[in-house]
Amino acid sequence: MLRYVARRLLTAIPVLWIIVTITFFMMRLAPGGPFSRERVMPIEVQKMIEERYHLDEPLVKQYFRYMGNLLRGDLGPSFRYKDRSVNEILAAGLPTTLQLGSLALLFALLVGIPAGCLAAFRQNSAVDYAAMSFSMVGVSVPNFVVLSTLIYFFAVKLKILTVSGWGRWDQMICPVVALGLMYSAYIARLSRAGMLEVIRQDFIRTARAKGLPERLVIIRHSIKAGLLPVVSFLGPAGAAILTGSLIIETISGVPGIGREFVNSALNRDYTLTIGTVILYSGFLIIFNLAVDIVYAFLDPRIVYE
Amino acid sequence: MVKRNRKANGIRSASAKLVVAALAIAMLAGCSGKPKSDDSSGKPFPKLQLLYNISESHKLIAETLQQMWKKELGIQVDLANVEWKTYLKSLQSLDYQIARAGWIGDYPDPNTFLDMFVTDGGNNQTGWSNAEYDRLIKEASMEGDADERMKMFHDAEEILMKEMPIMPIYFYVNKNLVKDFVKGMHFNMRDLHILKYVYLEKNGKVLPPQEQVFHFNLSAEPETLDPGLMTGSVEFTISTQIFEGLVQYDPDTLEPIPGMAESWEVNDEHTEFVFHLRRDAKWTNGDPVTAGDFVYSWKRVLEPETTAEYAYQLFYIKNAKKYYDKEISDFSQVGLKAVDDFTLKVTLDSPTHFWLDLLAFHTLMPVNKNCVEKYNDKWTRPENIVTNGPFKLTEWKPKSKLVMVKNPGYYDAAKVRLSKLVAYSVEDNITAVSMFEAGQSYWVNTIPLPYSEKYSNDPQAKKTDFLAVYYYRFNTTKEPLNDPRVRRALNLAINKDELVKFVTKSGEKTATTFVPHMHMKDYEPPQGEDYNPEEARRLLREAGYAVKTGK
Numbered sequence A: 001m002l003r004y005v006a007r008r009l010l011t012a013i014p015v016l017w018i019i020v021t022i023t024f025f026m027m028r029l030a031p032g033g034p035f036s037r038e039r040v041m042p043i044e045v046q047k048m049i050e051e052r053y054h055l056d057e058p059l060v061k062q063y064f065r066y067m068g069n070l071l072r073g074d075l076g077p078s079f080r081y082k083d084r085s086v087n088e089i090l091a092a093g094l095p096t097t098l099q100l101g102s103l104a105l106l107f108a109l110l111v112g113i114p115a116g117c118l119a120a121f122r123q124n125s126a127v128d129y130a131a132m133s134f135s136m137v138g139v140s141v142p143n144f145v146v147l148s149t150l151i152y153f154f155a156v157k158l159k160i161l162t163v164s165g166w167g168r169w170d171q172m173i174c175p176v177v178a179l180g181l182m183y184s185a186y187i188a189r190l191s192r193a194g195m196l197e198v199i200r201q202d203f204i205r206t207a208r209a210k211g212l213p214e215r216l217v218i219i220r221h222s223i224k225a226g227l228l229p230v231v232s233f234l235g236p237a238g239a240a241i242l243t244g245s246l247i248i249e250t251i252s253g254v255p256g257i258g259r260e261f262v263n264s265a266l267n268r269d270y271t272l273t274i275g276t277v278i279l280y281s282g283f284l285i286i287f288n289l290a291v292d293i294v295y296a297f298l299d300p301r302i303v304y305e
Numbered sequence B: 001m002v003k004r005n006r007k008a009n010g011i012r013s014a015s016a017k018l019v020v021a022a023l024a025i026a027m028l029a030g031c032s033g034k035p036k037s038d039d040s041s042g043k044p045f046p047k048l049q050l051l052y053n054i055s056e057s058h059k060l061i062a063e064t065l066q067q068m069w070k071k072e073l074g075i076q077v078d079l080a081n082v083e084w085k086t087y088l089k090s091l092q093s094l095d096y097q098i099a100r101a102g103w104i105g106d107y108p109d110p111n112t113f114l115d116m117f118v119t120d121g122g123n124n125q126t127g128w129s130n131a132e133y134d135r136l137i138k139e140a141s142m143e144g145d146a147d148e149r150m151k152m153f154h155d156a157e158e159i160l161m162k163e164m165p166i167m168p169i170y171f172y173v174n175k176n177l178v179k180d181f182v183k184g185m186h187f188n189m190r191d192l193h194i195l196k197y198v199y200l201e202k203n204g205k206v207l208p209p210q211e212q213v214f215h216f217n218l219s220a221e222p223e224t225l226d227p228g229l230m231t232g233s234v235e236f237t238i239s240t241q242i243f244e245g246l247v248q249y250d251p252d253t254l255e256p257i258p259g260m261a262e263s264w265e266v267n268d269e270h271t272e273f274v275f276h277l278r279r280d281a282k283w284t285n286g287d288p289v290t291a292g293d294f295v296y297s298w299k300r301v302l303e304p305e306t307t308a309e310y311a312y313q314l315f316y317i318k319n320a321k322k323y324y325d326k327e328i329s330d331f332s333q334v335g336l337k338a339v340d341d342f343t344l345k346v347t348l349d350s351p352t353h354f355w356l357d358l359l360a361f362h363t364l365m366p367v368n369k370n371c372v373e374k375y376n377d378k379w380t381r382p383e384n385i386v387t388n389g390p391f392k393l394t395e396w397k398p399k400s401k402l403v404m405v406k407n408p409g410y411y412d413a414a415k416v417r418l419s420k421l422v423a424y425s426v427e428d429n430i431t432a433v434s435m436f437e438a439g440q441s442y443w444v445n446t447i448p449l450p451y452s453e454k455y456s457n458d459p460q461a462k463k464t465d466f467l468a469v470y471y472y473r474f475n476t477t478k479e480p481l482n483d484p485r486v487r488r489a490l491n492l493a494i495n496k497d498e499l500v501k502f503v504t505k506s507g508e509k510t511a512t513t514f515v516p517h518m519h520m521k522d523y524e525p526p527q528g529e530d531y532n533p534e535e536a537r538r539l540l541r542e543a544g545y546a547v548k549t550g551k
Helices: A002-029 A043-052 A059-071 A086-121 A126-140 A143-157 A169-199 A202-209 A214-226 A228-243 A246-252 A258-266 A270-298 B006-032 B056-073 B084-092 B111-117 B131-142 B146-163 B233-242 B291-302 B320-324 B369-378 B429-437 B484-492 B496-504 B533-542
Strands: B048-053 B077-082 B098-104 B166-178 B199-202 B213-217 B247-249 B256-258 B261-266 B272-277 B336-340 B343-347 B391-397 B401-406 B420-424 B461-474
Touching: A002 A059, A002 A270, A086 A126, A086 A169, A086 A214, A086 A228, A086 A246, A086 A258, A086 A270, A126 A169, A143 A169, A143 A246, A143 B429, A169 A214, A169 A228, A169 A246, A202 A214, A228 A258, A228 A270, A246 A258, A246 B429, A258 A270, B048 B056, B048 B084, B056 B077, B056 B098, B056 B484, B056 B496, B056 B533, B077 B084, B084 B098, B098 B166, B111 B131, B111 B146, B131 B146, B146 B484, B166 B484, B166 B496, B213 B429, B233 B391, B233 B401, B233 B420, B256 B261, B291 B320, B291 B336, B291 B343, B291 B369, B484 B533
Parallel strands: B048 B077, B048 B098, B213 B420
Antiparallel strands: B098 B461, B166 B461, B247 B256, B261 B272, B272 B343, B336 B343, B391 B401, B401 B420
16 A cells, blocks of 8 residues: 555655646747836846846746756745745645635535435435435536625625635635535535435445444445445545635635636736646645545545555 | 927927828828728728736626627637736737736826837837827927916827727726714825825714724735835825925825925026025934935935836936936936035926826935945835824834834824824725724725725725726737727727716726816817717728627
8 A cells, every 4th residue: 555655655756747848838939928017118127137137048948947946945936026936925825725724625524424424314305305406506607706796795794704815714605615515506406316326225224234234334334335435426526626716716805726726827927827727737636635635534445565 | 487498389289280280181092092891891890908907897808899799890809817026028029919008197297108109118018100190299398388388298199099099988986984973084086095194083072092093904014115126106195194205295286285394486497496494404313304315315316226126217317317328427417415404496398287296206215325335225114214204104014014102203103193003004995894894994996996985885895996097008019009990980880878878887087088188277188089880880880800799
């Protein structure tokens, strides 16, 4: 197991290297640069700025300079936010984005799993239909619509919650619910399907046949196996929630890094873009690995060599 | 007083008249020479492409023009929208046919609008070139006589409008939303807000100091708080509250009024300025603000290594550009001298009428030498920063908010009534209005399109004419737009009154000329051309195109 994890982590290094390299050159291919402005600056000023940020060097030299700094853990200065380095910007925003993401995921699990299980055990009942129609809506409505609606009713009209910001519960509810809602709907559907499949299996019939009380059948045998699809969904969902918080962060004024992910590319803030890409690729790699490990614990048939 | 050089004036105005006359003759010759052609003759007009950067309002305006051109001239125009940096790149490489644009003046003077279109000007971006225009703009920049200078700008703009490399649409209007209990907000042509004049009042009573907390939205995260490096209005909104230059703006008229300098003298040629600094001005670390601080700060902007994008605003000072270009290394040759701690002498290269206006600009605000040198690129952090304005920075949470409190050491602190400013950096302008409506912020500096109807007659909505113009650029290097008659025809076919009334809907003034002249009392704009589809069709035919209209 440990060897497996070590091997996976080692293979992540060339993957990250390829991602960084592709991002580096793709950003340079995009038209315009970090200092192209509506108000064109005098040529001598432009030259000095390019020199300062080494933008006047041949691209390959810039690439090796960047990779050299990267190996030392230095992501470079931000081209846009002149008072801060990329390391600093990411370090300041990361906890917020992680907090928003994990709360949203937690919300999705807390709502999705009970709803899905309930629907499965009361299949074709009113509860089932209600849960599934709710999840249909949750999957179809875009999160910014949910967020704008929540803000309008609870913050502007009723004034119970706060429109924007991050830190207090009354600021966090709207973005967390809006971000987590779609995933809670997916999770409800997945757990319902998973449970329905499991309760028809032979080992459940055996458990019932040997006289195990229904509650234990569900808790000890069904849930563990029935939630496997949810677990495998958690990897991509976790990554998607973290990377997908862009719109939510922008609308709710949450100071995370999701905003940076797109804005830095639009601003041609080369260093900040690569920094966020590295971070998000790291997330994806780690989430996928974590899912594989959890799988091994949940399903006795899976063994990693 | 400015000296008047009669002889030179006479020659210049005579030559200007000659130019106008020559132009008029050339125009007449161009018009009368050709016989009128009817609709069927002439080549078909090629399809055009109109470029704009992604935005709801640019899109609406572009669609309106598209329809008007189709209806009046039978011209097909495709719309293309691209993101901001791609748009800028297309403009600079002349990779477009027609493109939307906007320009905000740095100071209320025609120069900041007209010097864009000189040949090889970085902001020209139309490929247009006119020797007479270049000459007028250059001579105006050296002209000592104010009236004569304005006359030159008038003549230059007349050429610009005849040749029409750009097509003005309207003059911008600023839309602010302000709560009714906020008093002392001033609305001016540059949308500059000097918050030391603001205070909060409820039920006709001024609130006590502990409740004088002003929440507002900045609309973006400041890129930097270093005044020497700033380039945008978001940053300027902060620097205006925490720094103060030699002069400051009158909140209504934006005339320069005493700031760190309590008085100044100017020589007759407008080339030599002596500033007398006030003796009671202090930095937030207790040090007095001296003439040496200004020498240090301006020198810093002029060091190429500082990479100040707006360094060119100091190039008016004698030898400043040479110092920046490293042609000279001895700073004492630059026209900037601290005569003593409280006297600053500035020598300019040539008469610069708007020099005083520039002094309140962020690039020329002073920074504290000890602070900058001690903390280097971390000097703008709230724990390090040293400033000299009415407020001081106490908290800066990136992408979240900035908090400033009243600076008790400010020389005019007795008149500052707000005790705290909280500036949010919320980017989404709909959220910004929601915050305003929920009472979390008291001022928003824009009213987004979806709300324009709702706030059209609301007393909280404040509209003021902005020193800015919305216009379209033509790429004059390619067919068919290399023909001024075609460009003028496109302009004449647009009913700008209708556009402003039904599309932009904020009471914008239509523009038939380029310079927002209503902000410049000494400037007489040339006669612009109004909506005239008949004349537009005639010009197109004259240019050799068949005109088939939808009518």
